[in-house]
Amino acid sequence: MWVFYLIALPLTVGLVAATLRYFAGPAVPLYVLATVGYAWLCSLSFVILVPTDIYTTITGNQKSDVGFFWSWSYWSTFTLGWAIIPTIKGYEDAGDFTVKERLKTSIRANMLFYEIVGVIGFLGIIMLIIIHHDWRGAILGFAMACSNTFGLVTGAFLLGFGLSEIPRNVWKNADWTRRQKNLSRTVAMMAVKLEYAHQEYCNAIAVVQATSKQMSKRDPVRPYMDIIDNMLAQMLRDDPLFNLCGGKLEENDMDYDTDGKTMAALRRRLRRAHEEYCRCKSKYANYVMEALELEDTIRNYEQRDADGWKYVSGFRENRPGTLGSFLDFTEFIWRCILRRQLLRVLAVILGCISAAILLAEATLLPTGVHLSLFSILINTAGKKEVLVQVVAFAPLMYMCVCTYYPLFRLGMMVVYSLTPGHTSSVSLLMICSMVARYAPPISYNFLNLIHLGGDAKTTFEKDGEH
Known part of the structure; x- marks a missing residue:
């Protein structure tokens, strides 16, 4: 046991x-x-x-x-x-x-x-x-x-x-052409989401900076504003390459300094805008990298004879020596030959397991017939x-x-x-x-x-x- x-x-x-x-x-x-x-x-x-x-x-x-x-x-x-x-x-x-x-x-x-x-x-x-x-x-x-x-x-x-x-998605991922088209659409969609998230984050930063600028040091809610300012400063330090531009102020964006509740709403808005921007940026980068790697794989497969069945990566230099040549050959076999075939086999196996589960669920009621x-x-x-x-x-x-x-x-x-x-x-x-x-x-x-x-x-x- x-x-x-x-x-x-x-x-x-x-x-x-x-x-x-x-x-x-x-x-x-x-x-x-x-x-x-x-x-x-x-x-x-x-x-x-x-x-x-x-x-x-x-x-x-x-x-x-x-x-x-x-x-x-x-x-x-x-x-x-x-x-x-x-x-x-x-x-x-x-x-x-x-x-x-x-x-x-x-x-x-x-x-x-x-x-x-x-x-x-x-x-x-x-x-x-x-x-x-x-x-x-x-x-x-x-x-x-x-x-x-x-x-x-x-x-x-x-x-x-x-x-x-x-099982259907695993089978689709084995098809390079279809996967490349799906990734192209996904990258375009994530680019739009990232642009929107960037704009919302810039808007939230603009509201915070404008609210802090107009608030006096003697204001009762100034300590809350200092906390938000420190949080914003830490966010910008963590992402020094962030491009702050195009922040817009709406009609009611200057009403956050009335009491503690509105300051809490401002803090929540800034935090959620920052989290959404980081999430979209990370997902966009991951999808772009996956699309580039897939393009690399397709190119290596099409030029396999010219390259001597060795994987030539566009992201790193070739491995030196005899061991490096063997590793390039092994990587080519895995990425260009085995991986696609194993995905198809896995899709078939998962499809059979799914069918077995559905059959068992269909005979779950007390009918006297159990096909599990x-x-x-x-x-x-x-x-x-x-x-x-x-x-x-x-x-x-x-x-x-x-x-x-x-x-x-x-x-x-x-x-x-x-x-x-x-x-x-x-x-x-x-x-x-x-x-x-x-x-x-x-x-x-x-x-x-x-x-x-x-x-x-x-x-x-x-x-x-x-």
């Missing part, structure tokens, strides 16, 4: 730490990193616990420590996703200057969300009092049912989209611990990726996205809350696809029933 843990748990911790380091922006506070890291670790622990839970159920050795880890992971993600993270996200998004005021702003911003959750919870408690004599023990079960229902209903649509979109390939593979593996856990781990991980993929795609078009080195606190927390809310329902859905024979039920399914 612990073999899989000893391998998977360190890899999970390392994956979370590496992902945070790669995506988090330099201004993300330490407590946000700790919260996001802990939430991601709890969410990914479901992917580790499910295979172990299945194995212990098959062998009939359902130890209490599995139930403990289930409870720890589930209630951690539940509390973080539905209570703690929304509050921290509102706190980070607020522009107020004191902890108390930022908390008030966060609570007001999340009030509608809290009211909906509170009304559902209150109605559920009333129902439990009426129809259940021992209603106190059923409150936790009701909370689990509401959370799982939300995740299962909305997650079904997300999963269905990801199951078809991911994963159930067959797990039952065939018998009591071989590592084999059972690997067979369960792979499709569950793929279901997680397929469910989260549409969330990230939607976020990139709306309010949040994972941008290497420039992901803000609000974006990290938004993505973190989504990951935490969907991890348990995905695991529960996968367990429903597995028919272990007889009336055998995993620890997670038993806890959900209670």
